[in-house]
Amino acid sequence: MTMRPAEVLRRASGYLDRHGVESPDATAEILLMHVLGTDRTGLYARAAGLDTREARMFGRAICQRCAGTPVQHLTGDQPFRGITLEVRPGVFVPRPETELLVEHALAEAGDREDPVVVDAGTGTGAIALAVKHERPDAMVFATDLSAEAVELARANAERLRLAVTVLEGDLLEALPVVLRGWVDVVVSNPPYVPAEEFEDLPAEVRADPVLALVGGIEVYERLGAQASRWLRGGGLLAVEIDARLGDRVVRALSSAFAEVRVEPDLTGRDRVVLARAP
Numbered sequence: 001m002t003m004r005p006a007e008v009l010r011r012a013s014g015y016l017d018r019h020g021v022e023s024p025d026a027t028a029e030i031l032l033m034h035v036l037g038t039d040r041t042g043l044y045a046r047a048a049g050l051d052t053r054e055a056r057m058f059g060r061a062i063c064q065r066c067a068g069t070p071v072q073h074l075t076g077d078q079p080f081r082g083i084t085l086e087v088r089p090g091v092f093v094p095r096p097e098t099e100l101l102v103e104h105a106l107a108e109a110g111d112r113e114d115p116v117v118v119d120a121g122t123g124t125g126a127i128a129l130a131v132k133h134e135r136p137d138a139m140v141f142a143t144d145l146s147a148e149a150v151e152l153a154r155a156n157a158e159r160l161r162l163a164v165t166v167l168e169g170d171l172l173e174a175l176p177v178v179l180r181g182w183v184d185v186v187v188s189n190p191p192y193v194p195a196e197e198f199e200d201l202p203a204e205v206r207a208d209p210v211l212a213l214v215g216g217i218e219v220y221e222r223l224g225a226q227a228s229r230w231l232r233g234g235g236l237l238a239v240e241i242d243a244r245l246g247d248r249v250v251r252a253l254s255s256a257f258a259e260v261r262v263e264p265d266l267t268g269r270d271r272v273v274l275a276r277a278p
Contacts, residue, residue, distance in 0.1 A: 068203025191215030
């Protein structure tokens with residue numbers, strides 16, 4: 001007897017839950033929508049059961065998710081603040097909490113005409129592309145040390161028809177010299193997981209490249225030193241942090257910046273450090 005999608009979802013969700021997968025209901029829905037090429041409305045309106053090919057594809061996806069493969073690597077995309085990004089293994093998958101950095105970048109741009117925004121360590125291009133999507137007049141640059149990330153960010157920019165300049169290089173080193181002293185906002189979600197904690201991360205997090213995950217206070221020190229040379233007077237550096245790093249990042253940036261403060265995310269956890277150039 002062929003099962004309708006609702007029954008397939010119920011069983012798949014139970015299987016995911018027994019294997020310790022977070023948000024099993026939502027995960028099952030996302031994977032089945034991907035397999036069937038439909039949205040949530042179409043999924044629950046569907047009367048026909050899965051054919052053999054669809055059932056095999058869905059079963060394989062469920063097993064891969066239980067083995068630690070991120071959902072985004074199975075579907076090939078990730079929504080981020082109103083845009084949908086292509087994702088690939090080997091490039092960091094953007095998290096919803098990073099959308100807070102976009103909020104701060106847009107707030108800083110404010111009413112400024114043609115603001116210049118730089119996203120350092122862009123990965124898929126998430127922050128840079130979200131800023132450009134919401135502020136079409138902004139001049140947006142994105143950098144990454146990974147050639148794979150640069151290629152993917154450029155592909156995302158082209159597909160979304162957003163004019164963001166993506167450059168390969170460490171932090172701000174690849175920026176055109178003419179921008180020095182003219183940047184309004186530098187924004188970054190740098191690698192901040194301590195090396196000794198990497199093996200304790202969930203499998204789906206460890207699926208991201210080590211280069212994009214493992215770092216520490218040294219990255220913030222280098223970024224702060226570079227950003228202070230590129231920002232205009234009064235410009236803003238906004239960085240994502242591990243909640244435990246707030247005080248250390250503030251100290252690391254205080255020597256080069258006039259105002260440095262920590263901002264929480266929606267859960268109340270320290271998430272962003274903002275530093276104002278003198």
